Amino acid sequence: MDWNDIGRNIFELLNYDSNAPMIFSSGLFWALFLVFLPMYALVRNRRWQMVLFVVVFSLYFYYKSSGWFFLLLVGTSLIDWALSRVMIRLTSRRGRLWCMWGSIVVSLSVLGYFKYANFFLWNWNQMVEGNFQPLDIILPVGISFYTFQSISYIVDVYRGDVRPTESWLDYLFFLSFFPALVAGPIVRADYFLPQLRDKREATVGEIYMGLWLIIVGVVKKAIVADYISQYNDLIFASPTGYSGFESLMGAVGYTMQIYCDFSGYSDMAIGIALIMGFRLGKNFDFPYKSRNLTQFWRQWHISLSSWLRDYLYIPLGGNRKGVVRTYVNNFLTMLIGGLWHGAAWKFVFWGAMHGVGLAVHKACRPWLDRLPRWWIVSAVSWAVTMIYVSLLWIFFRADSWCDSWLIIRNIFTDFSIAYVMPFVEVRGLWCVMMAVIIGSHALPRRWHDAVSQWFVGSPWIVKLIVFMVVVQAVIELMTEEVAPFIYFQF
Amino acid sequence: MRNGYTGLWTLLAISFITIVAVSAFDSINVMGFELKTSGIISRITEPYHGSGCQDESVAVADSMVADTEKISFPVPVDTASQRILLIGDSMLEGLSPRLAAYAKQNGHELYTVIWYSSTSQIWGECDTLSTFIRKFRPTYIMVSLGANELFVRDIERKRDRHVKSILEQIGEIPYLWIGPPNWKEDTGINRLVEKNVAKGAFFLSDGMHFDRARDGAHPTRSSAAEWLDSIARWMPDNCNHPIRLLRPDNGVTSRAKRIIVLQPKK
Structure with missing residues (x-):
């Protein structure tokens, strides 16, 4: 054992690596959190020390994932904060408007350059049959999330809904708060900043509820999503190589994978924040229980859909300007929501189709509301919603239009139940995981609440055992041994 | 606190x-x-190696396979149609479709036996390989094992007899052992295999760059296809029993004549 090697390996682990962004379910984060937690507990009630300490840790967290782009975050926060301070000193509406738009333009320009420049260049190339080379741009992690936070802050300050922070450090704390920095939830200033001002202690119950959320998140993200993705990836990598039934399982699998992946990470973020005494709000509320698309968007990525509602849909006129404008506003909001997910036409299409679905649901609502509340009606509503959502996830995930249509065509033209038993036999663990996650959706909410309350109230040793069992389960599926791809068809 | x-x-x-x-x-x-x-x-x-040591794509990485021990002079390519048996771990998911395309292009038959999470120990402790040799009567065998043993400590002592057992089961049939696509430095599996196999019967994949699937270990489909292309390019001048592997069209994959899937051993 060479101490020099050990030192260098640790340094390398702590250094920025574009291939290894820091995620909450990693051993490195766990180790760093062990250092962070006692120091945070010590400075918890000394406000300036606490804010400074968390900001430094958050910036390091961002540096580990995005390298020197953390300076971009610092710069953005400085501009926002300065403009917000100027804004509140101005009395003229026009001047305040200029400040708001100044901040929004800066934020969107940065996002536009890093995320959409190559997309627009590519489209321009297609139109003029040009020969431009794509720009060598690296997308800073989490830029879409903190840009939306920054916009919500400046707009709320303009509207008078939020009192701007006295110090830049407070604003940087809000914008760079590490639990929500790289993958949300999109924290709103009007919800978060009062918590910073009126700081109160996290109770023991909240601390262990935070731990419970982390455990649930790890199970969803690092165990279920990461495992089932291995099969789903095969289907999407080679759409022609699989039967209709296998393609269908890949599509259903991806539907569950994206939920577990995203909501699991949100759960971890919310849990870590709760341990620190901050509430981030719910981001997912069993969206796959929804019986219509409107309900789905109220329960899926809640922080994004409510952001889009408050800062896009309502300013566009919402439902106040007639039926046609309501549909158009809804459609535009979803279109932009789609583009927010990524710079590609497939995301635009995905968002647009959700917009169409929402419009159709709104149009049919008077008729749907008259239907009897029988279970069969609920079941059909749920099935129609899930089929539509899952179908659109295919476009969201597939590499190209062609691949999306190939998978859909396979499902409808090459479907045979003869594949069912061999599939279950060969992909046993995949099926078990899918059954568990679908089954957990079928359980009443109060059962989930009861389990979390049981955990919070359980003896310390039980919590330790539960935590260690989950960690070991992650290791069983993630260690140096190659986790098996479940099955293949060449 | x-x-x-x-x-x-x-x-x-x-x-x-x-x-x-x-x-x-x-x-x-x-x-x-x-x-x-x-x-x-x-x-x-582990010994410090710095970062970014692997940077060349397998597609253009002829130089990267130079570390593989070569035969002293090229052997004429066996142009006969072969019955190829490809055995190994989950890495076959990427290798087999591309090898099937080569087989189709060159008039060979491919039989694939994938044993998930398998190791040289698992194959060496049982007679599964002998059984499939009797069943398919291959004229050429390709083995892709080692990815699940990259970090086993004291591997040369623990796995030597298992590697030898696999080679005994192969017997006189011409074969090629495809080394694992390391994502980190191994503890000796490549060295162990290379030591046991005949000269020119081992393709060292370590040192190549692979685009990885999200598990960080398996090469993506396209990268695995390029991996197989590299093996095909390496074969004529370096392998002790090269077979005809003319390149099919870019990106083409196909299906083996027979695929057998064995579940992880628990």
């Missing part, structure tokens, strides 16, 4: 210390169940 956090910190610390301490072992046996360990200690204590 404030009271509310003491319990949580103690819980996290005990778990972390346990996981780190246990990672000093390859695996631990608890009431008959073999539990994997995290590998944290080996990650921290």
Whole structure:
């Protein structure tokens, strides 16, 4: 054992690596959190020390994932904060408007350059049959999330809904708060900043509820999503190589994978924040229980859909300007929501189709509301919603239009139940995981609440055992041994 | 530390210390169940290699396979149609479709036996390979094993007899052992295989760059196809029994004549 090697390996682990962004379910984060937690507990009630300490840790967290782009975050926060301070000193509406738009333009320009420049260049190339080379741009992690936070802050300050922070450090704390920095939830200033001002202690119950959320998140993200993705990836990598039934399982699998992946990470973020005494709000509320698309968007990525509602849909006129404008506003909001997910036409299409679905649901609502509340009606509503959502996830995930249509065509033209038993036999663990996650959706909410309350109230040793069992389960599926791809068809 | 956090910190610390301490072992046996360990200690204590040492795509990486021990002079390519048996771990998911395309292009038949999570130990301890040799009567065997043994400590002592057992089962049939696509430096599996196989019967994949699937280990489909292309390019001048592997069209994959899937051994 060479101490020099050990030192260098640790340094390398702590250094920025574009291939290894820091995620909450990693051993490195766990180790760093062990250092962070006692120091945070010590400075918890000394406000300036606490804010400074968390900001430094958050910036390091961002540096580990995005390298020197953390300076971009610092710069953005400085501009926002300065403009917000100027804004509140101005009395003229026009001047305040200029400040708001100044901040929004800066934020969107940065996002536009890093995320959409190559997309627009590519489209321009297609139109003029040009020969431009794509720009060598690296997308800073989490830029879409903190840009939306920054916009919500400046707009709320303009509207008078939020009192701007006295110090830049407070604003940087809000914008760079590490639990929500790289993958949300999109924290709103009007919800978060009062918590910073009126700081109160996290109770023991909240601390262990935070731990419970982390455990649930790890199970969803690092165990279920990461495992089932291995099969789903095969289907999407080679759409022609699989039967209709296998393609269908890949599509259903991806539907569950994206939920577990995203909501699991949100759960971890919310849990870590709760341990620190901050509430981030719910981001997912069993969206796959929804019986219509409107309900789905109220329960899926809640922080994004409510952001889009408050800062896009309502300013566009919402439902106040007639039926046609309501549909158009809804459609535009979803279109932009789609583009927010990524710079590609497939995301635009995905968002647009959700917009169409929402419009159709709104149009049919008077008729749907008259239907009897029988279970069969609920079941059909749920099935129609899930089929539509899952179908659109295919476009969201597939590499190209062609691949999306190939998978859909396979499902409808090459479907045979003869594949069912061999599939279950060969992909046993995949099926078990899918059954568990679908089954957990079928359980009443109060059962989930009861389990979390049981955990919070359980003896310390039980919590330790539960935590260690989950960690070991992650290791069983993630260690140096190659986790098996479940099955293949060449 | 404030009271509310003491319990949580103690819980996290005990778990972390346990996981780190246990990672000093390859695996631990608890009431008959073999539990994997995290590998944290080996990650921290491994010799430092710096970052970014692998940077060339397998598609253009002829130079990267130069480390493979060569035969002293090229052997004429066996142009006969072959019945190829491809055996190994989950890496075959990427290799087999591309090899099937080569087989189709060159008039060979391909039989694939994929045993998930398998190792040289698993294949070496049983007669599964002999059974499939009797069943398919291959004229050429390709083995892709080692990815699940990259970090086994003291591997040369533990696995030597298993590698020898596999080679004994292969017997006189011409073969090629395709080394694992390392994503980190191994503890000796490549060295062990190379030591046991005949000269020109081992393709060292270590040192190549692979685009990885999201598990960070398996090459993507296209990268695995390029991996197989590299093997086909390497064969004529370096292999002790090269077979005809003219390149099919770019990106083309196909299906083996027969695919057998074996589940992980528990």
